[in-house]
Amino acid sequence: MKKGERRKQELLKIAYRMFIEKGYENTSIDEIIAEAGIAKGTYYYYFESKEATLEAVIEMMIEEEVGRAKAVLETSLPVPQKLVSVIYSLRPAQDEQVIAKALDVTENIVMHEKVNRRIAEEAVPLLTEVVKEGISQGIFECTNIEERVRMLLIISQHIFDDGIFTDRDVEVYIDVVEKTLGANGGTMSFIAELISGGQDEKFATHKR
Amino acid sequence: MKKGERRKQELLKIAYRMFIEKGYENTSIDEIIAEAGIAKGTYYYYFESKEATLEAVIEMMIEEEVGRAKAVLETSLPVPQKLVSVIYSLRPAQDEQVIAKALDVTENIVMHEKVNRRIAEEAVPLLTEVVKEGISQGIFECTNIEERVRMLLIISQHIFDDGIFTDRDVEVYIDVVEKTLGANGGTMSFIAELISGGQDEKFATHKR
DNA sequence: TCCCATAATCGACCAACGGTCGATTATATA
DNA sequence: TATATAATCGACCGTTGGTCGATTATGGGA
Numbered sequence: 001m002k003k004g005e006r007r008k009q010e011l012l013k014i015a016y017r018m019f020i021e022k023g024y025e026n027t028s029i030d031e032i033i034a035e036a037g038i039a040k041g042t043y044y045y046y047f048e049s050k051e052a053t054l055e056a057v058i059e060m061m062i063e064e065e066v067g068r069a070k071a072v073l074e075t076s077l078p079v080p081q082k083l084v085s086v087i088y089s090l091r092p093a094q095d096e097q098v099i100a101k102a103l104d105v106t107e108n109i110v111m112h113e114k115v116n117r118r119i120a121e122e123a124v125p126l127l128t129e130v131v132k133e134g135i136s137q138g139i140f141e142c143t144n145i146e147e148r149v150r151m152l153l154i155i156s157q158h159i160f161d162d163g164i165f166t167d168r169d170v171e172v173y174i175d176v177v178e179k180t181l182g183a184n185g186g187t188m189s190f191i192a193e194l195i196s197g198g199q200d201e202k203f204a205t206h207k208r
Numbered sequence: 209m210k211k212g213e214r215r216k217q218e219l220l221k222i223a224y225r226m227f228i229e230k231g232y233e234n235t236s237i238d239e240i241i242a243e244a245g246i247a248k249g250t251y252y253y254y255f256e257s258k259e260a261t262l263e264a265v266i267e268m269m270i271e272e273e274v275g276r277a278k279a280v281l282e283t284s285l286p287v288p289q290k291l292v293s294v295i296y297s298l299r300p301a302q303d304e305q306v307i308a309k310a311l312d313v314t315e316n317i318v319m320h321e322k323v324n325r326r327i328a329e330e331a332v333p334l335l336t337e338v339v340k341e342g343i344s345q346g347i348f349e350c351t352n353i354e355e356r357v358r359m360l361l362i363i364s365q366h367i368f369d370d371g372i373f374t375d376r377d378v379e380v381y382i383d384v385v386e387k388t389l390g391a392n393g394g395t396m397s398f399i400a401e402l403i404s405g406g407q408d409e410k411f412a413t414h415k416r
Numbered sequence: 417t418c419c420c421a422t423a424a425t426c427g428a429c430c431a432a433c434g435g436t437c438g439a440t441t442a443t444a445t446a
Numbered sequence: 447t448a449t450a451t452a453a454t455c456g457a458c459c460g461t462t463g464g465t466c467g468a469t470t471a472t473g474g475g476a
Contacts (some may be wrong), residue, residue, distance in 0.1 A: 003442095003443085028434080029434060029435085030432085038455085039456055040434090040435080041437080043453065044435070045453065045454075046453095048465070050433095050435090109321045109322075110318060114317075117314075144380050147376050147377050148380050148384075154362060155363060158362050166355075168355050169355050211472085212424070237464085238463090249463080249466080250424070252464070253423090253424065254424095257464075258462095258464090270460065276421065289471080390430040
């Protein structure tokens with residue numbers, strides 16, 4: 001049992017890396033088992049199907065990302081910063097993103113979309129909490145919190161996912177976030193520095 | 209030459225219908241050629257690959273949708289209505305949507321996503337025009353128009369695509385649209401009636 | 417009308433893919 | 447040591463997207 005669980009995790013990690021490196025559709029079972037050095041039967045002893053593997057890989061990712069997000073939740077950051085940090089932490093870790101950037105996003109649509117949907121499910125309750133905290137502190141002022149959070153998540157994912165945006169995109173993003181939550185102008189302007197600061201020099205800054 | 213073009217259109221229509229009915233991934237070339245009653249070689253005489261067929265199908269859709277949108281542009285509708293109508297017309301036609309609803313959206317992620325991206329490319333310039341018209345009329349007030357339009361498109365697609373939204377979702381959507389464009393409160397509230405009116409009785413109203 | 421270039425069609429064939437299955441070996445427990 | 451079961455193996459399968467050389471329309475010029 002111990003051994004089996006270890007093997008499954010090993011396969012999961014290999015699949016995870018290959019899915020991100022070359023895309024889900026472009027990764028064959030044969031390649032995965034070659035990398036792992038096992039027979040096809042062994043692979044299917046652990047996974048029902050390729051799709052099931054993708055699902056498991058995504059769950060693995062979500063678990064880590066939600067973990068990070070919850071850690072942020074417990075910090076004493078100001079509410080606006082906390083909100084953005086939670087959103088920001090709900091994505092593949094830094095080093096993984098480097099790999100992901102090598103691959104054109106359009107070549108991994110399925111995985112990309114499935115990840116985003118799962119993230120949304122997990123994130124909405126967390127973010128709703130933060131926004132409520134903000135409202136009780138008089139920083140935000142709005143109703144229909146959950147629906148607003150969902151909308152913010154959608155545009156945040158589009159903005160952050162590929163890292164392809166201009167200063168004007170960021171400006172608009174900040175404005176929309178503030179107005180969607182009913183915050184004072186400038187409340188969210190720290191996002192601009194966060195983004196330009198977060199772009200390591202080892203990444204070329206993508207511009208449209 | 210004439211004959212060839214007709215055949216290509218015929219294949220395009222068949223592929224289009226099947227892609228929407230059963231999803232792109234779940235439709236095989238064999239099924240398409242069986243429906244068309246031709247040999248595989250003939251199919252590949254007209255299309256480089258399955259992917260190329262999808263691309264062609266999407267172009268066909270976009271052409272019609274953009275055509276509809278441009279027709280709306282030339283009407284004398286009030287700017288807010290015009291804006292929403294353009295967005296609304298930039299989606300598969302009614303009868304096609306009926307078919308599309310039978311299929312779970314998640315089963316056609318690739319096509320769905322590709323269509324949305326192409327639509328965005330075509331729609332942004334059109335919508336930018338409308339917003340500029342609104343600004344000159346004093347109805348809207350904002351800068352960075354193109355970026356705002358892109359953002360509105362993203363949330364509009366998410367709202368309208370599946371037709372799965374509550375009254376509160378619509379409420380928030382209206383609010384965000386107004387604030388994103390710097391319109392007075394209530395300017396966009398007609399959207400609520402438009403949506404509830406647009407839901408034919410033959411469709412079950414999806415609620416979350 | 418005949419000829420012939422080319423447009424159009426055909427279907428056998430292929431490699432790669434995801435997936436199955438019965439046989440076989442390792443492991444642990446009694 | 448015996449035995450159940452966990453784990454591994456790889457040959458095999460059906461389907462898929464795609465290729466190719468052969469064959470049959472088609473239509474315009476001599």
